[in-house]
Amino acid sequence: MTAPLLALDGLSCRFGGLVAVGQVSFAVQPGEIFGLLGPNGAGKTTLFNLISGITPPSGGSVHWRGSTITGLPSHRIARLGIARTFQNLRLFGSLSCLENVLVGLHKRSRQPLIPALLGNGLFRRRQAQLEEEALALLRLLDLEPWAKQRAASLAYGDRRRLEIARALATGPELLLLDEPAAGLNPREKQELSALIRSIREQFNLSVLIIEHHVPLMMELCDRLAVLNFGERIALGTPEQVRRDPAVIEAYLGTSR
Amino acid sequence: MDAGLLQQMLLGALLGLSVYLPLRCGQLSLASPGFYAIGGTIAALLSTRLPALGGASATYPISSVLLEMGLAAALTGAIAAAIGSVVLRLRGIYLAIATIALVEILRVITLNLAITGGALGIFGIPQPFNGPEGYAFFTAALLALVCWLCDRLERTRPGLAMAAIRDDELAAASQGIDTAQIKLLAFVLSAVVAGITGVVAAHFLNSWNAKLGNFDASITTLAFVVLGGSRTWLGPVLGGLLLTALPEVLRPVGDLRLIVFGLVILLGPLLFPQGLISPERLQSLGRLWPGPKRLGRQAP
Numbered sequence: 001m002t003a004p005l006l007a008l009d010g011l012s013c014r015f016g017g018l019v020a021v022g023q024v025s026f027a028v029q030p031g032e033i034f035g036l037l038g039p040n041g042a043g044k045t046t047l048f049n050l051i052s053g054i055t056p057p058s059g060g061s062v063h064w065r066g067s068t069i070t071g072l073p074s075h076r077i078a079r080l081g082i083a084r085t086f087q088n089l090r091l092f093g094s095l096s097c098l099e100n101v102l103v104g105l106h107k108r109s110r111q112p113l114i115p116a117l118l119g120n121g122l123f124r125r126r127q128a129q130l131e132e133e134a135l136a137l138l139r140l141l142d143l144e145p146w147a148k149q150r151a152a153s154l155a156y157g158d159r160r161r162l163e164i165a166r167a168l169a170t171g172p173e174l175l176l177l178d179e180p181a182a183g184l185n186p187r188e189k190q191e192l193s194a195l196i197r198s199i200r201e202q203f204n205l206s207v208l209i210i211e212h213h214v215p216l217m218m219e220l221c222d223r224l225a226v227l228n229f230g231e232r233i234a235l236g237t238p239e240q241v242r243r244d245p246a247v248i249e250a251y252l253g254t255s256r
Numbered sequence: 257m258d259a260g261l262l263q264q265m266l267l268g269a270l271l272g273l274s275v276y277l278p279l280r281c282g283q284l285s286l287a288s289p290g291f292y293a294i295g296g297t298i299a300a301l302l303s304t305r306l307p308a309l310g311g312a313s314a315t316y317p318i319s320s321v322l323l324e325m326g327l328a329a330a331l332t333g334a335i336a337a338a339i340g341s342v343v344l345r346l347r348g349i350y351l352a353i354a355t356i357a358l359v360e361i362l363r364v365i366t367l368n369l370a371i372t373g374g375a376l377g378i379f380g381i382p383q384p385f386n387g388p389e390g391y392a393f394f395t396a397a398l399l400a401l402v403c404w405l406c407d408r409l410e411r412t413r414p415g416l417a418m419a420a421i422r423d424d425e426l427a428a429a430s431q432g433i434d435t436a437q438i439k440l441l442a443f444v445l446s447a448v449v450a451g452i453t454g455v456v457a458a459h460f461l462n463s464w465n466a467k468l469g470n471f472d473a474s475i476t477t478l479a480f481v482v483l484g485g486s487r488t489w490l491g492p493v494l495g496g497l498l499l500t501a502l503p504e505v506l507r508p509v510g511d512l513r514l515i516v517f518g519l520v521i522l523l524g525p526l527l528f529p530q531g532l533i534s535p536e537r538l539q540s541l542g543r544l545w546p547g548p549k550r551l552g553r554q555a556p
């Protein structure tokens with residue numbers, strides 16, 4: 001078996017007296033679509049914040065390709081190849097869709113100082129190249145017609161997809177998706193599921209996805225972990241998780 | 257137009273740009289008058305105390321002014337880099353308060369040092385030009401250079417990163433942007449622009465004292481950007497030119513001018529919340545008249 005891409009080891013996060021994430025461990029393998037299930041307030045988003053360096057953990061560690069990345073600032077983690085989307089959509093509202101994706105290309109858009117100052121042919125060619133790359137991502141997510149529009153003016157579903165386009169622009173090896181299907185209609189949910197699979201193939205990446213829609217998760221994910229009150233109560237293939245008594249009681253049992 | 261007034265307007269535009277740079281990445285810094293005061297003090301001290309610079313000759317050499325500007329840029333840049341790495345951890349109104357405190361500290365130091373002439377300040381700063389026309393030409397060239405640099409900044413990678421930080425700092429960091437570094441860059445550039453502006457102002461005003469960099473100046477320069485707009489460099493330039501000219505233009509109406517001035521500052525943001533100049537407004541202007549189209553494009 002190959003070394004895991006991402007490994008969490010006893011990761012914890014406390015907010016005052018509340019244990020939002022308690023001693024969570026699991027590993028994501030290269031190429032895997034790994035699901036994170038759990039009721040509201042289970043600590044899923046907090047776990048994403050710990051992995052992406054937004055919240056410092058109060059215990060445990062995060063490993064990326066075998067070396068520890070616990071406590072690194074979020075821009076360093078993003079540069080390593082871990083991209084994320086946000087449950088409550090955090091686009092750059094006053095920028096156009098194209099510019100949002102160009103921001104995602106930040107790591108690779110450095111230009112030599114003199115051509116950038118002069119705005120000469122060299123600079124413009126490179127700039128055109130970057131814009132073409134950003135447009136290709138918008139095309140992939142069916143957003144090309146809105147390239148010049150402000151991100152804040154987009155419809156809800158389009159904004160969700162723009163978050164994915166921007167995350168892909170950072171060139172990730174692991175994509176963290178926080179409830180990408182929230183607020184989408186059933187048809188859009190199906191399309192999203194197909195899209196996530198095709199993204200995995202095309203960009204050769206792994207996906208860690210949070211989603212409440214259980215049938216979609218069962219069909220999409222290679223493996224799943226289930227959180228409840230911050231603790232990992234189950235881990236395994238969709239079939240294993242479906243039959244796990246702890247899961248049935250804590251989560252599926254509530255028949256949501 | 258009176259060249260002296262024009263010169264003041266150009267200085268106002270430069271100060272507007274200084275406030276604009278941090279604001280464009282969402283950082284409300286009111287430190288510009290502090291760095292302006294440092295620049296002015298450097299110019300006043302060097303030109304009156306260092307005979308080697310040519311203060312005794314009939315016209316002070318331009319090369320000496322440029323040298324002062326270089327020194328002021330280096331010193332204000334270094335101070336901003338040192339202070340910024342601490343102060344920029346503060347957000348919003350807390351950053352504003354910290355930078356006001358910084359301006360006050362600098363003012364009190366200048367007021368109490370013997371070398372800066374205490375409350376009276378430094379007099380008889382040598383003149384590189386014979387009249388205000390020369391100053392206006394020189395300052396217009398300086399303003400053009402700074403505008404050009406701001407324009408390039410807005411069209412390149414750090415400019416886009418600044419806009420991203422302004423919209424959502426946390427999301428910007430999640431795209432791999434070193435937000436602390438970009439904010440520091442904006443803060444240092446802002447300090448350098450204010451510093452070199454102070455050098456020119458000291459010569460133009462002929463005397464320099466601690467009052468020139470105070471809290472009032474912080475608020476006035478902020479008004480330049482609030483009125484003009486903080487989305488693209490043209491906004492603070494226009495705001496600086498207009499609001500510096502307004503009190504002079506209104507002089508005939510007597511004391512009423514203060515009320516009119518206040519009304520403009522109040523009504524401007526109410527009628528134009530984004531400021532007079534925004535990329536969208538420039539774009540729609542550009543459609544009517546193809547000339548300035550390039551200005552608005554790609555200026556997030």
Ligand SMILES: Nc1ncnc2c1ncn2[C@@H]1O[C@H](COP(=O)(O)OP(=O)(O)OP(=O)(O)O)[C@@H](O)[C@H]1O
Pocket residue numbers: 015018020038039040041042043044045046047087
């Ligand atoms: N910054 C914070 N400060 C204090 N408490 C927090 C903070 N962030 C999250 N929490 C708490 O931690 C717990 C876990 O929250 P989290 O957002 O991770 O849940 P979640 O599993 O993503 O839920 P949902 O499905 O509703 O998105 C909740 O009780 C929440 O109130």
Ligand SMILES: [Mg+2]
Pocket residue numbers: 044045046087
């Ligand atoms: Mg959540």
